[in-house]
Amino acid sequence: MKLLVIEDEIQLAQSIISYLSGENYTCEYAGTYQQALAKIEMFEYECILLDIMLPGGDGIRLLEEIKKRDREEGIIIISAKDSYEDKIRGLQTGADDYLAKPFHLPELSARIYAVIRRRKFNNTNIVRQNELTINLLSKTVLVNTTPVILTKKEFDLLLYFIGNKNKVISKNALAEHLSGDIAGMLDDHNFIYAHIKNLKKKLGEAGCANYLKTIYATGYRWEV
Amino acid sequence: MKLLVIEDEIQLAQSIISYLSGENYTCEYAGTYQQALAKIEMFEYECILLDIMLPGGDGIRLLEEIKKRDREEGIIIISAKDSYEDKIRGLQTGADDYLAKPFHLPELSARIYAVIRRRKFNNTNIVRQNELTINLLSKTVLVNTTPVILTKKEFDLLLYFIGNKNKVISKNALAEHLSGDIAGMLDDHNFIYAHIKNLKKKLGEAGCANYLKTIYATGYRWEV
DNA sequence: TAATAAAGGTACAAATAGTTATAAATATGC
DNA sequence: GCATATTTATAACTATTTGTACCTTTATTA
Numbered sequence: 001m002k003l004l005v006i007e008d009e010i011q012l013a014q015s016i017i018s019y020l021s022g023e024n025y026t027c028e029y030a031g032t033y034q035q036a037l038a039k040i041e042m043f044e045y046e047c048i049l050l051d052i053m054l055p056g057g058d059g060i061r062l063l064e065e066i067k068k069r070d071r072e073e074g075i076i077i078i079s080a081k082d083s084y085e086d087k088i089r090g091l092q093t094g095a096d097d098y099l100a101k102p103f104h105l106p107e108l109s110a111r112i113y114a115v116i117r118r119r120k121f122n123n124t125n126i127v128r129q130n131e132l133t134i135n136l137l138s139k140t141v142l143v144n145t146t147p148v149i150l151t152k153k154e155f156d157l158l159l160y161f162i163g164n165k166n167k168v169i170s171k172n173a174l175a176e177h178l179s180g181d182i183a184g185m186l187d188d189h190n191f192i193y194a195h196i197k198n199l200k201k202k203l204g205e206a207g208c209a210n211y212l213k214t215i216y217a218t219g220y221r222w223e224v
Numbered sequence: 225m226k227l228l229v230i231e232d233e234i235q236l237a238q239s240i241i242s243y244l245s246g247e248n249y250t251c252e253y254a255g256t257y258q259q260a261l262a263k264i265e266m267f268e269y270e271c272i273l274l275d276i277m278l279p280g281g282d283g284i285r286l287l288e289e290i291k292k293r294d295r296e297e298g299i300i301i302i303s304a305k306d307s308y309e310d311k312i313r314g315l316q317t318g319a320d321d322y323l324a325k326p327f328h329l330p331e332l333s334a335r336i337y338a339v340i341r342r343r344k345f346n347n348t349n350i351v352r353q354n355e356l357t358i359n360l361l362s363k364t365v366l367v368n369t370t371p372v373i374l375t376k377k378e379f380d381l382l383l384y385f386i387g388n389k390n391k392v393i394s395k396n397a398l399a400e401h402l403s404g405d406i407a408g409m410l411d412d413h414n415f416i417y418a419h420i421k422n423l424k425k426k427l428g429e430a431g432c433a434n435y436l437k438t439i440y441a442t443g444y445r446w447e448v
Numbered sequence: 449t450a451a452t453a454a455a456g457g458t459a460c461a462a463a464t465a466g467t468t469a470t471a472a473a474t475a476t477g478c
Numbered sequence: 479g480c481a482t483a484t485t486t487a488t489a490a491c492t493a494t495t496t497g498t499a500c501c502t503t504t505a506t507t508a
Contacts, residue, residue, distance in 0.1 A: 043328050151484055167361045171465095172246040173330055179486095191486045193467065216494055217376045217465060218248060221362060375495060395455095415497045417456060440505060441454065449508100456503070467492070474485070 001116060002026045002043065006036045006062070007051040007078065012101075016049065019105040024139075024152065025112070033058040040066060046116050047074040049108075050095070060093060067094040074115035078103075113137075120163070129162050130224060131208055143206035153178055154199045161212060161222035170219040196220065225340060225380070226250045226268070226401055230260045230286070231275040231302065236325075240273070243329040248376060249336070250404050257286055264290055267405060270340050271298040273332075276314060284317060291318040298339035302327070344387055353386050354448060355432055367430035377402055378423045385436060385446035394443040420444065 003025045007013040010031065017027040028043065030036035033054055040048070048066065052059035059077075066075060074096045079087070087098045096115045099108060117123060117136065127134040133142040139155055141148045150158065160177055161169070175189030200212055213221050227249045231237040234255070241251040252267070254260035257278050264272070272290065276283035283301070290299060300321045301314040314322055320339045323332060341360065345351055351358040357366040363379055365372045374382065384401055385393070399413035424436060437445050 038324070038326065041324050041327055041331070044331065153485070166359075168363045170246050170248070172243050173333070176328075176330055188487095190466090190488085193465095194469095194486075197467065214466070215363065217496095218363060223362075377496075413497095414455095414499080418458095418497075421456065421458095438455070438505095451508085452506085454503105454505080457501085459499095459501105461496100461498075463494105463496070465492100465494075467490105469490090470488085472485105472487070474483100476481100476483070478479100478481080 001046045002028070003112065004028050004030060004036070004039055004043070004045045004048045006030045006049060006054070008032065008055050009051075016105065016108065020109060020112070023109050033062055036062055037065060040069070044071065045073045046120065047076065047112050049076050049078055049112070052077050052079045060089060063093045063095060072119060074112075074119045076108075076111055076115060127159070127162060129165070130211065132158075132162070132203075134159065134162070143203060143208040146206040148202050148206045148208075150199070150202060153195050154202065157195055157199055158203075161220070165222045165224050168215050168219045168221045174220070225270045225383075226252065226404070227336065228252050228254060228260070228263055228267075228269045228272045230254045230273060230278065230283075232256070232277075232279050233275075240329065240332065244333060244336070247333050248380075250402065252405055257282075260286055261289060263405070264293070267400065268295065269297045270344065271300065271336050273300050273302055273336075274319070276301050276303045284313060287314065287317045287319060296343060298336075298343045300332075300335055300339060351383070351386060353389070354435065356382075356386070356427075358383065358386070367427060367432040370430040372426050372430045372432075374423070374426060377419050378426065381419055381423055382427075385444070389446045389448050392439050392443045392445045397443070 001024070003020060005013055005016055005020075005027055007016065007029075008031050013029055013031070017029060020027050028039060028045075030039050036050075036054075050059060050063060050066075052063070054062065063075065063077070066073075075094065076097045076099060077087075077091075077095045078099050078101060080101045091098060096118070097111050099111060117125065121127060121136060125135060125137045127136065131144045135141075136159075139152075141150055141155070141158065156178060157174070160174070171189060171192050174192050178192070178195070179189075196212070200210065203212075204210060211222050211224055213223050215221055225248070227244060229237055229240055229244075229251055231240065231253075232255050237253055237255070241253060244251050252263060252269075254263050260274075260278075274283055274287060274290075276287070278286065287299065287301070290297075298320045299318065300323060301319045302323050302325060303314070304325045320342070321335050323335060337360075341347055341349065345360065349359060349361045351360065355368045358364075359366075360383075365374055365379070365382065380402055381398065384398070395413055395416050398416050402416075402419070420436070424434065427436075428434065435446050435448055437447050439445055
């Protein structure tokens with residue numbers, strides 16, 4: 001899961017990022033309006049943390065800018081002043097949640113989780129697909145009643161496939177999703193093959209039918 | 225699907241082309257105003273990516289030049305400066321979309337797909353034609369309810385025929401569409417025969433009537 | 449209807465893509 | 479900081495697709 005932390009106080013940003021990285025989020029950072037906008041154009045995020053009091057007072061403008069793009073990411077506003085007007089204004093402009101400074105990092109983490117769950121998984125912790133049961137909270141996978149131990153990348157991969165079922169996804173797009181990097185993508189991302197193979201093997205051994213089809217010269221497709 | 229990438233930064237152009245080739249687009253490249261104009265005059269593209277800040281000629285001028293020709297291709301402007309005026313000016317001159325550098329390759333890919341879908345496929349992911357149903361996202365083909373497994377080239381070919389139904393298409397045009405400008409300028413593209421034959425065979429076996437007519441000494445026409 | 453030009457069929461070669469096993473690098477946990 | 483697990487890189491191998499060559503069939507035209 002990728003997050004963007006938009007916050008001008010470097011100290012705070014660092015501790016947020018450090019904590020959330022430990023929660024298995026991939027975090028990126030923007031300290032100014034311009035940086036943030038550039039990042040948002042460049043990347044897709046599951047959730048954006050936005051300090052509404054950016055220098056230049058551009059927080060709300062940035063929020064409007066983000067909402068205009070009509071993407072799927074959640075937005076959580078962080079604000080120094082716990083002002084009611086700010087909160088109302090933020091939520092009206094389309095933020096999903098609001099958190100006043102100072103806050104506890106586990107609380108932030110919980111809210112991020114809640115926002116993502118609400119937006120991406122229809123407010124449920126459990127994703128079911130045929131004989132698969134995926135628990136987003138515990139990050140565990142069952143095939144019928146058999147548990148399957150997946151690594152983080154394998155889990156991400158599986159979730160991505162199920163979230164994009166019946167679509168062909170290119171090897172490049174998968175690599176991008178897993179490693180989050182940009183341009184200079186001239187390298188062969190052959191590591192994808194390894195993850196795919198391991199995922200298939202583990203699911204197969206647990207008795208899961210092979211839904212993940214290779215579309216030669218094109219990509220992969222999770223067929224259901 | 226054929227794209228023209230007009231971009232003077234070779235590095236960036238390369239990574240764009242590398243990524244989009246992986247997404248199954250046939251990409252061609254122009255680094256200058258003159259090259260771009262020459263390409264556009266000679267060939268047809270489904271979508272043009274235009275760096276508005278070209279050396280030796282105004283990108284906007286090129287955009288006007290392209291629009292003057294009144295073709296069907298989509299145009300996506302790529303710009304280094306995320307300037308509001310630039311964007312407005314580009315979109316007013318007839319560009320379909322605008323993307324500020326630096327951007328994320330999957331995002332570019334998604335926008336190209338959106339533009340092509342809007343222009344060529346009535347904004348739908350499903351193309352229907354008589355007993356054929358083509359899903360652009362899953363890249364699958366049904367004849368009535370019978371699935372037909374096509375290779376990459378066969379799928380492209382079919383889509384191209386249906387997108388140009390009732391028009392005669394020369395062997396050269398087909399070769400160029402599938403393999404790019406080089407192939408289009410060479411003679412003797414017997415590989416087209418092979419692909420046509422395989423496509424016809426697969427569709428026929430699935431119960432599809434033969435809409436693909438050979439126009440002797442001229443080309444092929446998908447007659448409906 | 450014969451001559452000829454073009455297209456179709458087929459089989460095989462070459463290129464490309466995908467799989468797998470293993471090793472090296474990196475990250476994680478105790 | 480060491481041991482372990484995970485991720486990424488490498489390389490050999492396998493499978494599939496694509497391109498080519500050559501031969502056969504079909505259509506066109508005189």
